[in-house]
Amino acid sequence: EQFLILLMRSEENQTTSTREFEPLFDKSEALYETILAYFHQNIASHLTTEQICKDNLISEAQLKKKVSQAWPVGAMEFFNRLKIEKAKELIRTRQFTFSQIADQLGYSSIHYFSRQFKKITGMSPTEYTESVLQLAYFKRSRISSKQTPSVRGISISIDFKIHALI
Numbered sequence: 001e002q003f004l005i006l007l008m009r010s011e012e013n014q015t016t017s018t019r020e021f022e023p024l025f026d027k028s029e030a031l032y033e034t035i036l037a038y039f040h041q042n043i044a045s046h047l048t049t050e051q052i053c054k055d056n057l058i059s060e061a062q063l064k065k066k067v068s069q070a071w072p073v074g075a076m077e078f079f080n081r082l083k084i085e086k087a088k089e090l091i092r093t094r095q096f097t098f099s100q101i102a103d104q105l106g107y108s109s110i111h112y113f114s115r116q117f118k119k120i121t122g123m124s125p126t127e128y129t130e131s132v133l134q135l136a137y138f139k140r141s142r143i144s145s146k147q148t149p150s151v152r153g154i155s156i157s158i159d160f161k162i163h164a165l166i
Contacts, residue, residue, distance in 0.1 A: 031058070032070045039079050043086055044106040047079060084120045087113070091129055098125050 038056060039047075052075060053060050067075045083105050090101045102113035117125050 031056075031066050035063075035067070035075070039082050043083060044104060046106050046108075047076070049076060080116060081120055083107075084117055087117060087125070088121070088128065091125060092132055101125075 034056060035052070038052065049060055049063065053063055056063075058066075063075055067078070071078050073081070087101050087105055090096050090104065091098075096104070098113065099110045102110045105113070107113035107116070114125055117123075117128070121128060123131070
């Protein structure tokens with residue numbers, strides 16, 4: 001009888017200690033955060049769906065299901081968009097060439113990087129850089145003149161259009 005009581009108490013303690021390590025939030029949210037952190041840590045890598053699943057100990061079906069609940073695109077498309085967002089950030093710093101940025105983000109060539117950039121943003125890295133420079137120029141000129149730029153007497157809002165592209 002005492003043996004059974006000890007066994008039951010031991011089992012009870014194990015259950016309690018296991019619960020202490022369970023997350024206080026939804027498991028799908030934890031998986032989302034884990035995958036997002038994994039993407040950020042591996043931003044310079046060439047990932048595959050298989051590699052993501054292997055490194056995060058989940059099946060491809062589970063990854064697809066959880067990703068479709070969290071994002072409007074698949075895991076690889078989301079990862080590619082993160083890479084391009086990082087590229088845009090690096091371009092805005094104006095400290096690196098396009099080749100250096102492509103290399104930092106794990107692209108096999110500047111040409112592949114440029115194609116991916118244009119596919120996702122709708123403009124080439126050069127066009128993006130020019131739009132950032134134009135935006136900076138218009139912001140400076142608006143601050144110094146406190147006027148809205150106009151063409152042929154028609155007031156335009158270039159800041160909004162350029163900002164939408166960033």
